Amino acid sequence: MFANFSQALLELFVSSLWETVVMVGISGIVGALLGVPLGVFLRLTDTGGVLQNGAANRIVGGIVNAVRSTPFIILLVAIIPLTRFVTGSSIGTAAAVVPLTIAAAPFVARLVETALREVDHGLIEAAQAMGATTGQIVWKVLLPEALPGIVAGLTITFVSLTGYSAMAGAIGGGGLGDLGIRYGYQRFLPEVMLAVVVVLILFVQLVQSGGDWLVRRLSHK
Known part of the structure; x- marks a missing residue:
């Protein structure tokens, strides 16, 4: 299939793949940096949480749900003013990172919240009985125990971002x-479209396999 491609087209394929890696990588990392604390907050303020606060949980949860429920193609267009303000342009790889990050953060938040819900509440109660602070409970109980689930959630996020980046x-x-x-x-x-689909499938398989391997390593620990 690639034998029929010109040298210029092959070079364009390589540069386009690199742009996809950059978009997915940066938006995934920044989205995780925003989404993980957001997910922790949602869990802590939920019913039965260490910092139970129904009002705060509903407000933040509502915002998270609103962003998650917005179709990505609409989100792309809706935040063009913000994208232009942040990057100076509404097109290009750098501009695509902004909506990708905004889409990733609430997605990660809900996955992290779900992973934290799986932590045995008895461990939290034991930590509280020993006088652990909220920060200690988060860093020494919740996050370590939920780490395999969080990594699995981040893997799903990176796979989803690959599809979103293609949509961008x-x-x-x-x-x-x-x-x-x-x-x-x-x-x-059509051969170009087929090649793009094949490369994206291989890219997703690589991301998923790497994430699954890391989850297994963390689970064994």
Whole structure:
């Protein structure tokens, strides 16, 4: 299949793959940095949590649900002013990172909250009985016990972001999605579209396999 591609097109494939890796990597990492604390907050303030606060939990949870329920293609367009303010442009790889991050953070938050719910409440009660502070409970009980589940959730997030990054190509976000749309669809080159799909499948398989391996290692510990 690749034998029929020109040198310029192959180089474009490589650069587009790199743009996809950058978009997914940066948005996934920043989304995790925002989403993990958000997920911890949602768990702590939930019913039965260490810092139970129904009002705060409902407000933050409502915002998280609102962002999660917004279709990504609509989110891309809706926050163009914010994207332009942050990056100076509404198109390109850097611009695509902004909506990808905003989409990733609440997604991670809910997955982290779910993983924290699986922690045995008896461990938390034992830590409280020994006089542990909230910070100690979070860092020494909740996060270590839920770490395999959190890593599994982050793996799902990176896989989802791969699909979102391809969707970002619809508005000039760069990456493999942009390549597939411009060459595979607009220029009627089905072999390019097929190649994009194959590369994305391999990329997702690599991410998923790496995440599964890390989860198994953490679970054994």
